Amino acid sequence: QVHLVESGGGVVQPGRSLRLSCAASGFTFSTYAIHWVRQAPGKGLEWVAGVTDSGSHKYYADSVKGRFTISRDNSENTLYLQMNSLRADDTAVYYCAKDVWGLTGVDSWGQGTLVTVSS
């Protein structure tokens, strides 16, 4: 059974950094691409970033490109999202999500971790 557990959320001041983690179990982590998806309070889902199974290819939404970095450690079955230069509009619940195939869709979701950017 796929299990994804996000951690690292919290309150951070604008302009500061935060790193999220996603611990994966129940599947062969190193053979699947993984996504980060976020949801601002009262708003819809927003695709944020994706990384291929090997970690060699990384993709970002325009809203976070140049500020966020997705990475993974296949030896630890863990996904990361390094978030720099945080802004108030980055406030959201961040979900990690297991890819179906080729970064074309999601078949399993974590429960999410809340990031609040506020002074």
Add this chain to the structure above:
Amino acid sequence: QTVVTQEPSFSVSPGGTVTLTCGLSSGSVSTSYYPSWYQQTPGQAPRTLIYNTNTRSSGVPDRFSGSILGNKAALTITGAQADDESDYYCMVYVGSGISVFGGGTKLTVL
């Protein structure tokens, strides 16, 4: 900038059938966009219903089906039940590793 469009809200009677759609502000959604559908109730993580246009995710009842209707992706729910009352999101793959969500449809069952 790709904009994915969904009906903001929809209502269906219990036992009825409803079709939600997912389009593009410019162009048509085809199977090449690998449209997927997700259900979310307040305070919960999303749940995957459909991926790759019409493949049901594990454990999803066959009351939920995906298709392409005209120039849009579609999610059809037959025999609507009270617990189908949720927000529904589509996501399309726009290439180069990038995906985009629609704004979501709030479905009311009444």
